[in-house]
Amino acid sequence: MKESQKFRFKVIVIGDGTVGKTSLIKKFTKGSFQKEYIKTLGAQFSKFEAEISGDPIKLVFWDIAGQDVFSFLHPTFYRESFAAIIVYSLEENNVGKRSFEHITDWHEDIKKYCGDIPIVMFANKVDLIEENNLDKMDIQEVVKERDFLGYYLTSAKTGQGVHEAFNVIINELHSKYKALSSEL
Numbered sequence: 001m002k003e004s005q006k007f008r009f010k011v012i013v014i015g016d017g018t019v020g021k022t023s024l025i026k027k028f029t030k031g032s033f034q035k036e037y038i039k040t041l042g043a044q045f046s047k048f049e050a051e052i053s054g055d056p057i058k059l060v061f062w063d064i065a066g067q068d069v070f071s072f073l074h075p076t077f078y079r080e081s082f083a084a085i086i087v088y089s090l091e092e093n094n095v096g097k098r099s100f101e102h103i104t105d106w107h108e109d110i111k112k113y114c115g116d117i118p119i120v121m122f123a124n125k126v127d128l129i130e131e132n133n134l135d136k137m138d139i140q141e142v143v144k145e146r147d148f149l150g151y152y153l154t155s156a157k158t159g160q161g162v163h164e165a166f167n168v169i170i171n172e173l174h175s176k177y178k179a180l181s182s183e184l
Helices: 021-030 068-078 094-101 103-114 136-146 162-183
Strands: 007-014 043-052 055-064 083-089 119-124 150-154
Touching: 007 021, 007 068, 007 103, 007 162, 021 043, 021 055, 021 119, 021 162, 043 162, 055 068, 055 162, 068 103, 083 094, 083 103, 083 162, 094 103, 103 119, 103 136, 119 136, 119 162, 136 150, 150 162
Parallel strands: 007 055, 007 083, 083 119, 119 150
Antiparallel strands: 043 055
16 A cells, blocks of 8 residues: 555544543553643644554644633634543542533534544543442443544553553544445
8 A cells, every 4th residue: 555545534632631642642652651741732643553454644642732821722622523421530630520411522522523433431530430430321421422433441541441542442433434445
């Protein structure tokens, strides 16, 4: 397959500040975890290359700052995205609660600026909670209401669910655009 025929996709990763977006991307693309928090200013980009069924795939993850001060930039950053990941924190504090409440806002922004693209939800920091404290009913209700491709319990620290969750997006994009390219 020629270099120009490689599947290339922009995937935005959004959610409130401090939910672990950057850490999840680093865990997936580099296999590393950084303990200290460094605020994303505007957006950061991470590349990932893979091969599925002999097809080279290149993804660029746009890690978009979640703080309100950067919200005016979001429409520009969302342009030409093929998929989105919404991340919220499972922490049992105000950060976790607020990030869960904002899922709807993030989802509406994606629909407004990107149209009908696949969206996956990552419930991050699962390593910080007790399994019996996880309110799966609330999560499942949001997933059903908003028609997410799926949701995954993740931990950037331990790696739990990270590869599975990212691979859902990769496989969805490959399947969708492989079918479209074969129709041409």
